Amino acid sequence: MKFPVDVLVAVSHSELEQEAQSYMGELLYSNMECPEQLTLPDSTKVDISISSVGLVPLYGSCDTQKVLALFAPADPFTPVALYLLGQWWAVGDILHTADSSRDGLIQVDTLGERIVLYVLNRIVYRVQEMSSDELPFLCHGEQDFAKILWKNGQAVGFYSVKPTGSPCSSFSNRSYPLPVMDSLFVRKCHRGKGLGLRMLEDYVDSFKEDYLGLRYPLTTAMYKVCQCYLRAFPGDSELLWEVDSSRLNQRTSVASRIQNMKEVKGETDITEEENFVGSSSTEAVEEQKNEDESSIAEVESVLLNTTESDESTMEIDKESQPEAVMELNVEESGIDKEAEQESVPEQSDETTPVVEIRSLRSGPKSVTSTPRRRLSAGTRQTTRGNTK
Structure with a gap:
C-alpha cells in the first residue's frame, strides 16, 4: 500500500486544491441526514459534511496553497484527516511510507514531503506532544x-x-x-x-x-x-x-x-x-x-x-x-x-x-x-x- 508521500511527487498544489473544491461541491448536495463517515485509527467515527471540512493553509500565513482538512466535533481547530488524491487520509497514516529506500534524514523537496512536514509540525508536535x-x-x-x-x-x-x-x-x-x-x-x-x-x-x-x-x-x-x-x-x-x-x-x-x-x-x-x-x-x-x-x-x-x-x-x-x-x-x-x-x-x-x-x-x-x-x-x- 502506497501512502501520500509516495505518490505526491509530480502533483502540484493547484491540482490538489481543484480536487478539494470539486469534492466540497459534491458535499453541498449530499444527504446531510446520513453523512459519510471516516473511521480513524482509534476507531473514532467522524462525520464528513460541508460543516466539518475546510481548506487550511499549508504554509502558515501564505494562504495561496491550501489542503482540505476534516475536523472532529471534539476539536474544531485540529485536522484529523486530509483530503489527498481523491480520498481521506488520517494524519497518522500520512506519516508513513511504503518506500524502503526512504530512510534516514532526507531533504524536503516534493509536495508530499511538505505535507508530512506540516503534519509533524502543526499537528503532531503542536497539538499532541x-x-x-x-x-x-x-x-x-x-x-x-x-x-x-x-x-x-x-x-x-x-x-x-x-x-x-x-x-x-x-x-x-x-x-x-x-x-x-x-x-x-x-x-x-x-x-x-x-x-x-x-x-x-x-x-x-x-x-x-x-x-x-x-x-x-x-x-x-x-x-x-x-x-x-x-x-x-x-x-x-x-x-x-x-x-x-x-x-x-x-x-x-x-x-x-x-x-x-x-x-x-x-x-x-x-x-x-x-x-x-x-x-x-x-x-x-x-x-x-x-x-x-x-x-x-x-x-x-x-x-x-x-x-x-x-x-x-x-x-x-x-x-x-x-x-x-x-x-x-x-x-x-x-x-x-x-x-x-x-x-x-x-x-x-x-x-x-x-x-x-x-x-x-x-x-x-x-x-x-x-x-x-x-x-x-x-x-x-x-x-x-x-x-x-
Missing part, C-alpha cells in the same frame, strides 16, 4: 530548508534551517548572515536514541560556512546535545553560535556558554533534560501572534561517551569572533555524568604542546594548541540528499 510551557514556532514556508527523519517506514522527526541570506521575518528587510537552525523535533516515542545529536551532526555536514547558528534561546537540553557534539569534535569549538534574529550583530559562542554554565556550578556536565524546546525569539513570538501559525523544535537529550583532553579544548578567539554579549534564560543544574579525560604528557618549556583536535569538518589532525586557531570550513561536500 507540545507541553504547556513550550513556545510554538511559525509554520515552515514553501521554500524553507528542512529534513525529515525517516525510520522503519515512518516520519519520526525533522529539523529546519534558515540558510544564509534568508529573511528574518516577513516584517523586516534584515536577513541572516549565517545559516541558523530554527527548529528541531523528535517524536516522544523515539527519544533517548541519539537522534537529536544525529540531526545536529547532519546540520554541520549540510552547510559549509565557517560559522553555524542555532536560534536563540537554547534550552538546557539543547545545550546538552551541543555539549555531546563538542565532546566528540572539540576541534569544532568555534563552529556553533547562538543567534537572535532581533540582534543579528550579536551572537554567543555555544562552546563558551557551555563552559560558563559549568564553571558557575563547578560541574562537569550540564544536567540532562527529557525534552528540548526549540529556541524562540521575541520577534518570532510576535510573528506567531500576528500570523497564528507556528512550529517548535524539540529533541531528546543524549550523552555521548567519548574521551577528551582539557588541553584539547579550543578557546574562542575574542579578537576574531563576534562579541558574545547575549544573556540567556536557561535552567542550570547538576551533574549527570562525568566526562572521561585522557592525560597529556608533560611538555618542556621549550616545546609547544601538540594535541589531536577532532573536527567533524576536517577530520583528525595534529595542530598546535593555541587559543587563536581559526577552523576552516573543511572539505566535506554539502549534503542535500539521504543521510542514514
Whole structure:
C-alpha cells in the first residue's frame, strides 16, 4: 500500500486544491441526514459534511496553497484527516511510507514531503506532544530548508534551517548572515536514541560556512546535545553560535556558554533534560501572534561517551569572533555524568604542546594548541540528499 508521500511527487498544489473544491461541491448536495463517515485509527467515527471540512493553509500565513482538512466535533481547530488524491487520509497514516529506500534524514523537496512536514509540525508536535510551557514556532514556508527523519517506514522527526541570506521575518528587510537552525523535533516515542545529536551532526555536514547558528534561546537540553557534539569534535569549538534574529550583530559562542554554565556550578556536565524546546525569539513570538501559525523544535537529550583532553579544548578567539554579549534564560543544574579525560604528557618549556583536535569538518589532525586557531570550513561536500 502506497501512502501520500509516495505518490505526491509530480502533483502540484493547484491540482490538489481543484480536487478539494470539486469534492466540497459534491458535499453541498449530499444527504446531510446520513453523512459519510471516516473511521480513524482509534476507531473514532467522524462525520464528513460541508460543516466539518475546510481548506487550511499549508504554509502558515501564505494562504495561496491550501489542503482540505476534516475536523472532529471534539476539536474544531485540529485536522484529523486530509483530503489527498481523491480520498481521506488520517494524519497518522500520512506519516508513513511504503518506500524502503526512504530512510534516514532526507531533504524536503516534493509536495508530499511538505505535507508530512506540516503534519509533524502543526499537528503532531503542536497539538499532541507540545507541553504547556513550550513556545510554538511559525509554520515552515514553501521554500524553507528542512529534513525529515525517516525510520522503519515512518516520519519520526525533522529539523529546519534558515540558510544564509534568508529573511528574518516577513516584517523586516534584515536577513541572516549565517545559516541558523530554527527548529528541531523528535517524536516522544523515539527519544533517548541519539537522534537529536544525529540531526545536529547532519546540520554541520549540510552547510559549509565557517560559522553555524542555532536560534536563540537554547534550552538546557539543547545545550546538552551541543555539549555531546563538542565532546566528540572539540576541534569544532568555534563552529556553533547562538543567534537572535532581533540582534543579528550579536551572537554567543555555544562552546563558551557551555563552559560558563559549568564553571558557575563547578560541574562537569550540564544536567540532562527529557525534552528540548526549540529556541524562540521575541520577534518570532510576535510573528506567531500576528500570523497564528507556528512550529517548535524539540529533541531528546543524549550523552555521548567519548574521551577528551582539557588541553584539547579550543578557546574562542575574542579578537576574531563576534562579541558574545547575549544573556540567556536557561535552567542550570547538576551533574549527570562525568566526562572521561585522557592525560597529556608533560611538555618542556621549550616545546609547544601538540594535541589531536577532532573536527567533524576536517577530520583528525595534529595542530598546535593555541587559543587563536581559526577552523576552516573543511572539505566535506554539502549534503542535500539521504543521510542514514
